[in-house]
Amino acid sequence: MSQAKGLNLTLKIWRQQNAKSKGKIETYQIENISPDSSFLEMLDILNTELIDKGEIPVEFDHDCREGICGSCSLYINGEPHGPGKRITTCQLHMRSFKDGDTIYIEPWRAAAFPIVKDLIVDRSAFDRIQHAGGYISVNTSGNTVDANATPIDKHDADEAFNSATCIGCGACVAACKNASASLFVSAKISQYALLPQGQVEAKDRVLNMVKQAEKEGFGPCSNTGACEVECPKGISLENIARMNREFLAASIS
Amino acid sequence: MSESKGLIKSHLVKKYWMAFTGLFLCLFLVGHLAGNLQLFIPGYSGQLQFNEYAVFMTTNPLIKIMSYVTYFSILFHAVDGLVISIANKKARPEKYAYSKPGNNSIWSSRNMGILGTVILVYIVIHMQNFWYKFKFGTPPHMTAEDGVSPLLQDGTAVKGGIVENGEVMLNGENMGAVMGDLYTIVLESFQNPIIVAFYVLGMIAIGFHLVHGFQSGFQSLGLRNKKYTPIVSKLGYAFAVIVPLLFALIPIYMFIAA
Structure with a gap:
């Protein structure tokens, strides 16, 4: 069975230390991501790489990873839960993206949802x-x-x-x-x-x-x-x- | 145990008023359009009919009351809209770095404030062009078909009469108020292509405003069900296209026809 070609992506992720600090978009390169992996697995891979390099991993909310709990959030490429319809971020898979894509990942933005850290907001x-x-x-x-x-x-x-x-x-x-x-x-x-x-x-x-x-x-x-x-x-x-x-x-x- | 009195200081109540005044103004548009369509009647008879209509509109007490309700609705709709727009912005102080709103909503629905501002500017200039000139300026007066005898407001021609300060005088005797010639004011205004273009642009703004506003008004008031909402939706689109289009044809027609 031939394996699908891995994706090389540019990630633009909102990083913010805590509720009070000023955040900004940071750019990360990630390589050879399987199109069959889920979006959150892709972030897990990124975080493993960041930890290996001694950097602070990207914080994001998740729990059941089955589209039921409502924990995962993420505003991906201009849409909540990313490009798919009727799915949560945990149900989004990397096959929705193309090799070489730039993906913006931001937290929910609302005065009533203050940012706790990075991509996590207080709901x-x-x-x-x-x-x-x-x-x-x-x-x-x-x-x-x-x-x-x-x-x-x-x-x-x-x-x-x-x-x-x-x-x-x-x-x-x-x-x-x-x-x-x-x-x-x-x-x-x-x-x-x-x-x-x-x-x-x-x-x-x-x-x-x-x-x-x-x-x-x-x-x-x-x-x-x-x-x-x-x-x-x-x-x-x-x-x-x-x-x-x-x-x-x-x-x- | 209900401590909350909903009708005070609630976003929703502001939306009810927005919907209520907006839908009332839709009714006003229908009435205003019906009157203005008389401008399509050619020749002297069209001019006479339109000016008789203008007399009716400026003298009938019931119309007077309705006109104040309309002015109030426009102002209330504008101020309420401004207050809501400020609350809209306040709820998201930090914008997204990357956003694709076109994927989930129509442009009109996201830009009602901008469209409303354009329409408000349009209304002010429109009122200045016609209403102000007709009411506070020295408008031309309507004559009988001979082109000389001035007409009274009831349509009676006064042979040999002269017009002084809006009154028809015959041998030093005041015969009554003269019929103003709003038709000519309109016709002359629409000889200027810039004014014609301005009116057409104003109508485009109203069209886009209505595409969202008409059906949004029903939704805000909770008037929605599976049977009627698709009809209201289609009616809203038809209204948003047909009404501004017919309005816009008036200046174009008068520019070409003259």
């Missing part, structure tokens, strides 16, 4: 938005009712599940020209808004989560649709419209 703003209302209150004192005892329209259940597939990676914020978190927030609101269990706290949920997102410093939504295109889970703009409706209704009632 705890998303946690605080969740805490503001992304839950339902269930009495668990021993007499919990089986969730399946409540009949739910199949269409609504499917829609709620679609919204719940959001992994909170932050690609929507990274893609948005205003670093708006509308797609994330609206998905988290929708997954409850569509279900009977979510109705009790629906009003407070939308008001508090939207308010928290703005407090964190995420921008307004310009309806460009960039988030929907770049979302690895294909979360629809439908969610944002639902959030806008719910917020309006909750505000005036």
Whole structure:
């Protein structure tokens, strides 16, 4: 079996020592990368080389490497999670690039996502938005009712599940020209808004989560649709419209 | 337990107002276009009809109220847009070194602020060209077909009448306000190719603004569903092309026809 030719690449990577220091783009040459390796494996190879040379490796977020956890980020060649659609960075493979390519690798850029180091940003703003209302209150004192005892329209259940597939990676914020978190927030609101269990706290949920997102410093939504295109889970703009409706209704009632 | 009053200081509320005023201004465009299409009627009858329309538009109390609502909408839309643009920029203080926004969104959607600024400049110059000249200048007056007798605002010709300070005088008696000749002001303005080009460019900016703005307004207000949104989307594109195109044809037609 003939082996595919290795790729020689120029990497332009954002290096930043810590949250306070000023970062800059550094250039690295990397050779003979297998087109079958994943993007993160390519970075692993780079880091091994850097460590061998006694240099500080490039820090980046990753965990499951299966496209589920939402840990990996990276703004690659002008797009969150790189050139592929409906994938996270860990699912991106080097066959998406050509020999001799220059690849820009940057962290998510948003006032609400401060850089921790190099390519790692602090996404705890998303946690605080969740805490503001992304839950339902269930009495668990021993007499919990089986969730399946409540009949739910199949269409609504499917829609709620679609919204719940959001992994909170932050690609929507990274893609948005205003670093708006509308797609994330609206998905988290929708997954409850569509279900009977979510109705009790629906009003407070939308008001508090939207308010928290703005407090964190995420921008307004310009309806460009960039988030929907770049979302690895294909979360629809439908969610944002639902959030806008719910917020309006909750505000005036 | 809800401590948050949504309607105060929220990005979303600013977007609701943006959508509401924007969609209202779309309605205004339809009305304004319907009136202006009368400029395509050739000859004296076209001139008379347009000037009668101008009298109606400047004297009808209901139109007066609507005109103030329109001015307010334009100003509110502009100021609200500016406030939103500042918030947009603030959310990403450090830009990407390399970005390919064209891969995930249309140019118009990312440049509504710039397009809006161009349109605002256009509106100011447009108002100065016609509205200001007609209202505060000394506009020419409309005459009967004989080209001499001035017309009153109700269309009555006053034989032997003379016009003084916008009033028709006959043998020292005031017969009433004269019908202004907005048609001629428009016709004369559009003999200048630079003004024609300026109007066409203004309409191109409005077209691009509407390509995104029309459907974005519905989305901001949460008016979206699987059945109607594709229709709204197509309607938005059609609106963004047809309305500015018809507007732009007016100066071109008047430049060529004269």
